[in-house]
Amino acid sequence: MIKMIALDLDNTLLNSQRHISEANTRILKKLHKQGKEIVLCTGRPINAIWAWLSQLGLMNENDYSVNFNGSLVIHNVDKQPLMADGMQKGHFASLHEFCAAHDYPLDILDFSGVYPINDLPLSGYEKRLGGNMHFLHIPFSKLPDVDYSKAVICTAPRVLDQIVQNLPEKLKHDFHIVRSQPMILEFLKPGVDKGSALDVLLKRFGWTRDNLMTFGDAQNDLEMLASAKVGVAMANGTPAAKQTANAVTEVDNDHDGVAQFLQTYFADENV
Incomplete structure (x- = not known):
């Protein structure tokens, strides 16, 4: 059973104008309300994604983000790190x-x-x-x-x-x-990537990769696409992303590819 949905931002959840569309917002908020953990996974620090976290309502006690492409797993509401793996x-x-x-x-x-x-x-x-x-x-x-x-x-x-x-x-x-x-x-740092960071977060909840769905489009998403039970590459993704994933969206990030995939996958859960 999928319990955690982890999403890259640029060219995945964000459209070309760097906005999260109404369709993507609506379905992610509904899944979150139903108990799915929604995790934004990005190369950015948390301050740079704060508006999107707020837009999606990811400010509850159990809400976390993956930042700096896996170097940091952070608790959204108080910005306290669950894991920080840095270099000198x-x-x-x-x-x-x-x-x-x-x-x-x-x-x-x-x-x-x-x-x-x-x-x-x-x-x-x-x-x-x-x-x-x-x-x-x-x-x-x-x-x-x-x-x-x-x-x-x-x-x-x-x-x-x-x-x-x-x-x-x-x-x-x-x-x-x-x-x-x-x-x-x-x-x-060698060994640091979005997939390894999500392993830390899954352990926090007592879940496994069988409970994980991920969305991505580029080279920095490959590990999390490969690690998930359902790894979804965007239609606009790189050939490597599509080859690594086990599913591909029907449409790109400018046409609500994430929302369309989720709507179909969770159809039996009345999303």
Whole structure:
């Protein structure tokens, strides 16, 4: 029996205008009211998704989110972490050297804010991520000694294509690297992903992967698509997402693909 529904945001639950449609909102709120746990799984921090959590009514005692692509599982109502799996500043030294050598931008995130590294070219990540976040432009040498969730290279898709093709083996060893969007490449702690974070949350409820349904579209969703009893790729998803999932929506994120799939799957539950 499906008890938890976990959803990626960009190009999955969100449409091209970065809105959750009325149809998606209505069915998710109804399923939540019926006792399903609805979990947003994103590369963003919780402050950047607060409006969407509020829109869906995910502010009850048992409501959690997966943030930073799996580095953090957080209790929505009080923003207290259930799990935080971060890295230290030194972990990013080789990545900073790589970016400096090729004039690539770099943003490094802790668990509450973003540090655009200003001894490198300006990144487009701040504009992409939007408001409700603290950004501190700082040189790499001045980064504070705190736990960090991930790093991001945000640049033009054609430049990112070249970066992916030429990543040093050391970086591939030191990080779990995922391309979450055409213009965003993310560097996570090895072993950290949305699927592993959902395992933590399932354990919290005493459930297993047989109780999990997931929706995603991109490389950073593959682990959670593979781990679920019902892993659903979007019609607009990448070939890898569709190959990994065991179901695909009939329509894309701009035509309520999530809502249509849920309506059909839970038809016997009067959704």
